[in-house]
Amino acid sequence: MKESIFATLKNLNFTEYEAKAYLSLLEESPLTGYAVAKNSGVPRSKIYEVLDSLTMRGDILVSPGNTPQYTPVPAKELIKNRRKQAEENFELAEKSLAEFEQSANDRENIWNITGSGAILDKVKESILSAKKRILLEVWKEEFEELEPELRAAAEKGINVTIIAYGEISSDFANVYLHYMGQDITEEYGGRWLVISADDSEVVAGIVSLGKDSRAAWTRHVGLVMPITEFVIHDLYLMEIMKEHREILEGSFGENLVNLRRKFSIHPDFKKHYVK
Structure with a gap:
């Protein structure tokens, strides 16, 4: 089951370590970075880099304090955000490619x-x-x-x-x-x-x-x-x-x-x- 979910998350631009950390937090949260590493199998030397990346992207949330704790964005919200980003990227690509195509045609036409x-x-x-x-x-x-x-x-x-x-x-x-x-x-x-x-x-x-x-x-x-x-x-x-x-x-x-x-x-x- 998890293997198919890992593959799905990779299609949503998660790395292997990011997918493991996110699924671990879905199973149990909030967790410290140490606990996420222990539960997910992500190496401790990499866990904070992985958690920072997920936080910057808005896939997880972090509570400030002496010992930060992490919690995931709910799966439905994650998918909603990804869908919105994809639609915005498609719209931008459509506009940019149309402008480029028009510019290319203009360079060749009289x-x-x-x-x-x-x-x-x-x-x-x-x-x-x-x-x-x-x-x-x-x-x-x-x-x-x-x-x-x-x-x-x-x-x-x-x-x-x-x-x-x-x-x-x-x-x-x-x-x-x-x-x-x-x-x-x-x-x-x-x-x-x-x-x-x-x-x-x-x-x-x-x-x-x-x-x-x-x-x-x-x-x-x-x-x-x-x-x-x-x-x-x-x-x-x-x-x-x-x-x-x-x-x-x-x-x-x-x-x-x-x-x-x-x-x-x-x-x-x-x-x-x-x-």
């Missing part, structure tokens, strides 16, 4: 967002979730919509760096005015927006087409890395143009127009992503 309002809402979420750094390429129109969230991020100590197309001024962000913002607006026929938050998620897309605007949001490293580095390389170019503009324009034309023409596939040298 999500399409339609409409300028929905795109900006997703960008705001990315701003609010950032912990270290926000890199943003943006036109003035969208910056004004995002400014409150960007300011709040900066006030939390997050580095906010913006490549601005058009006149954007800010007292909380590092702003790089793109040297050819107006030309780009004309060449592309639309405005885009790119944000990288903590080098771990990006939103990128066209935002000037109203309900027909399109963007992608992802944590997929295959896109996060090159898009983030694209923004960083634009920052390199801003710094290089600031220091060496005259030399570079001497080689490649005003605002590096000859480079843009060299790598265009259209006879009018304009971009035709937006049709």
Whole structure:
């Protein structure tokens, strides 16, 4: 009989010695530690370690005094407590695994967002979730919509760096005015927006087409890395143009127009992503 009960208690995370001590106290209590060791067969050298473990877990109770005495939590209460703990663990596991699964899916998926309002809402979420750094390429129109969230991020100590197309001024962000913002607006026929938050998620897309605007949001490293580095390389170019503009324009034309023409596939040298 006892052997089957030992096996049951082991399934409830009792060690062999804990099971023996608890059953001994169910048979007779209260008992001193010495008496529990004698009745249960648990070595005296181990009994107080075992009793302390049972007490910490709430399986037995101890009365203070010069010679502490121990009594078990009734079997029904023990089972009730174990069942409650198990249910809490299952609920925690279910929630944690669902969150992990969702996070894993997010790292692999690329999500399409339609409409300028929905795109900006997703960008705001990315701003609010950032912990270290926000890199943003943006036109003035969208910056004004995002400014409150960007300011709040900066006030939390997050580095906010913006490549601005058009006149954007800010007292909380590092702003790089793109040297050819107006030309780009004309060449592309639309405005885009790119944000990288903590080098771990990006939103990128066209935002000037109203309900027909399109963007992608992802944590997929295959896109996060090159898009983030694209923004960083634009920052390199801003710094290089600031220091060496005259030399570079001497080689490649005003605002590096000859480079843009060299790598265009259209006879009018304009971009035709937006049709």
